Amino acid sequence: MNWLTKLTPPGVKSIFTKKDTPDNLWVKCPKSGEMVFSADLPGLLHVTPAGHHMRIGPDMRMDYTFDDAKYEEVATPEVAKDPLKFKDDQKYTDRLKKARAKTGDQDAMSIGVGNIRGIRTVILVQNFAFMGGSLGMAAGEGFIAAAEYAVAHKLPLVVFTAAGGARMQEGALSLMQMPRTTIAVQEMRENNLPYIVVLCDPTTGGVTASYAMIGDVHLAEPGALICFAGPRVIEETIREKLPEGFQRAEYLEEHGMIDRVVARGEMRKVLGDILAVLTQQSAEPCAEPIPA
Incomplete structure (x- = not known):
């Protein structure tokens, strides 16, 4: 002192x-x-x-997309918490508890129903903050629940994807969600209901290999990584340097894998225009988009 x-x-x-x-x-x-x-x-x-474009959770995504940020939440089905009793450096149940405490959600999928420029729509948002948005039984059931709700109420379905792939802690049970979600999309088609995918950063692995790439229309946020295996894995495999921007949204749009790259400030307007065409309804006027 x-x-x-x-x-x-x-x-x-x-x-x-x-x-x-x-x-x-x-x-x-x-x-x-x-x-x-x-x-x-x-x-x-x-x-x-x-x-x-920063990564955002389901609440923000739905607030930014639905008219006046008003929507109704639809509960996702409950599934077995740890069917394989999986443990690596910690128990799978402990990982789930931490993810739920961090995000406030039960799993990676959240469902909302509301209006996009006056057109009643179901939105499914995949939360990357919940264990990397990994596709497991709960996520698969959430997707199927959203599709079934859309079919039951004759509504279009918009899915915002963001995932690191299948959930390894559930083994083959997670891989089974790929064909199950594909069948749910087929049911949407059989009922002539629009299925629109918005690819967000990142969308990879089993999600890209299933419901993320079989939409009627594919949009993507600027700069989003969209792939099955990441660029680092590919470079190490083929031992070659990949092109600049490879597997990013703009590169995929240029090569015809997605329909359009849309900034977040324009997303609600663009979705309204597409939904109006596909559902043969009139979309309400939209405020000026927020500049990128």
Whole structure:
């Protein structure tokens, strides 16, 4: 303790105490490296000034897509929590508890029903924050529940995909969800109901190999990674350098694998236009899109 500390009155020290700055006050843009004020992100739909589309959860996705952010939630079916009693460095049940505590969701899929420019629509959102959006039994049942709801109520289905692939902790049971979800899409087609896929960052593995690539229309957010195996795995396999932007949304659009890359600020308008054509309804006017 120095002499100045001894002379400082007790009450004065508390006035000048350094206040801690919240860790999440600023966010670094991965694209440009600039720091973005967190409070500005909701107004920008979580798109940085440089155009980087940040990953968002189901609540934000539905708020940004449905008219006036109004929608009804549809419960997803419950499934066996740990059918294989899987354990690696920790129990699968413990991983589920942590993911549920982190996201507030029971699993990776969330279903909402509301209007997109006045057209009643079912939206299914895959949450990458929940164990990488991995496709397991709960996710598969969630997809099927959304498709069945759409068929029962004669509504179009829009799916926002974001996944790292199948859930390894469920083994072959997770892989079984690929044909099951494909059959659910076929039921949509048999009932002449639109099935639109919006590919978000990242959409990979078994999700890309099933319901993510069999939509009537495929949209994607800018810069989204869309693939089965990632670029690093491919480069190590073929021992060659891949083209710039390989497997990104813009590259896939250029090569005909998706229909259009749509910025988040324009997504509701574009979806409304597509739904109006496919359902033969009139879409309500849409406000000016938020600039990318």
